[in-house]
Amino acid sequence: MSSEEDVLTMAEATQEYPEEWLAMRVTRRDSNGQPMEGVVIAHDKDKRLIRTSTIREREICIFYAGQSPVWVMI
């Protein structure tokens, strides 16, 4: 877990927790309303566990910190 003071950009969070799922409380957004910065409140390699550990959060942003494998949708 991180302290409330640890505001990270999305890129910094991705670098800090590579290839993990992150739950972030967003503190700043860009002109499209997309998250730019926030506080990482949980991180885990397991997509399901990140959901469980943030169950009490009313509003949270969840994303995978890393590159998606190359894929195409058909």
Added chain:
Amino acid sequence: MISMPLVYPALLMAKFTGPSGLKRELRTLVRPGAPYCVIDREDAYRMGFVQAVMDMGPMHYELPPERIPWMATTTGMLEAPIFTLAEVSVGDLSAKRVDTLAFDLPDATRIDAVLGETFLSNFTVTFDYRKRQLRLE
């Protein structure tokens, strides 16, 4: 208006609000060909849709058949229950009462949700391939 570089796959962060008011902002694929929005069953369950995890057949979903559509995929036929999200939004664009499928997307894609026509039909959506721009307005 949302205007961002068009890359493949077209991903953005969208906010999904369940009937209970729980909000989850998720990495989301913009997919105009999809008739419904999609979120993972666990997220649907957390948002108050208990039927999302009752996957033992249509009888156990306790929903009318029209709320459990069959989906044709390249590998077969699948069924998934529809539930109604209180709101879906991207930036300052939002739509209320959005029908959404509770369906687990492949983990390997690293995406958590799909924006389909139940959301996109509320807006003008432009895939400008020449300028490499995606716009929603």
